[in-house]
Amino acid sequence: MKNTMETRANHAREKLNVFGSKSFSQPVIAESVRVKGVASFKKDVQTNEFSIIGDCTIRGSLVAESFSNSGTCKIEGVSQINEIKNTGSCKLGKIQAKHIHSSGTLSIKEDVCAETLTVQGAVRVNGNLQVKKIEIGFIAPSELQNVEGDIITLAPSRKFISLTSFIPGIKKRIACKTIKGNDITLSKTDVSIVSGRHIKIGPDCNVDEVEYSGTLHVDPSASVGKITQL
Template identity: 25%
Template sequence: MEQKQQPRNDLNISGIGRMGGGVFKDVKIDGMGKIGGDIDCLAFTSNGTVGVEGSLQAESMNINGTAKVEGTATLDKMVIGGMSTFDDNVYCRSVVINGRVTFGESLKSDKVEVGGILKAKGDVQCETFSVKGHFTIGGLLNADHVDIKLNLPCSAQEIGGEHIVVRKWKSPRFWEQIQHGFSIRLKAHNIEGNHIDLEYAEVDTVRGNDVSIGPGCTIRLVEYKNTIHLDPESKVGSCVRI
């Protein structure tokens, strides 16, 4: 005999409220809400302030207010326009960050786009990682394709991938005033990949098959296998073919 699926009803909090966890269709927070358990839903939307004391499983998550998830989060798509904090690991196919997100552990995804601020204490693993904002990663950034357009300082302990490109973003004039006085650099201990093209990066060791070191870089050691380009404006301690 087939088991009936648990019916999914909507959960809406428009004032101040506290609800238990459960299985829902759409969860929408327009006020201040606290959810005291695990949530399984199709769509999770917060325009107010919400705290989830358990895990979160959803097809989509859209945050324009403030959200905190204490347990693991398993999502298909995440769009953050406000501020969010995830205390545990996050698994999400597509991540778009236009606000501010803090990952207390690690993030695993297929695609990550950062136009705002990303902070991760652990690793970030994905297929494509594209940035026009700011990120700080305490562990490894590992992606097949890394595309970083610097307009704010960024950092990671290590970066690995197939194609890694770091460029200084040619910003509009209003951004130039905001950026004035900032040291717009990517800082990392190690960068390793097949094809590496860097500008304005401060790195201890760069290792790759084809390596291009553009302007504004300070590198202690470059190790390359096939091709190397060194911009005369950059500072490279030593360059070794391996």
């Protein structure tokens, strides 16, 4: 039985290269998709390799082994990708991935499920973030909702100097509702509840409540409310 996407696709190509401006109204299946101009996909896309240098919009879902974006990208459907690399501006819907790397601007509308998330840039996740290993070095104001993982590190990036650092009134901070993990390290983080085994509350953090079962270290410059040892 043929794949549903395959039977509906008008043009299934081995390699799809987009130069200039082009729109696709039907589902696309290809060995690789490379966008070096402006591309609009109104349906689902399935490929091994998807790369963007220009501007790309996918109204449906994306299934791919690898995805790289160094331009501007928006995917409205579910992204099922083995490895994501973003150095540009990327807006995604719901993500199921193994590894996510971003050194640009990453905005995710729904839930994220992955093995690793590494960020050196700005990030915003409106859904739940469930990742085994999370390492976020933010260079601009960032925001998460409910974060859950094994190893979680949230701190200003030491690798990049953000232009916003020189703009009065804009501070490099990250805000969360809840953080739950085994080993948690925070700096310049505003969060309601932090729960875990080993927790380090670093400089300039604002935490309403902490629950820990192993060790807890609180920097003198941090503000912490209720502390409960489990």
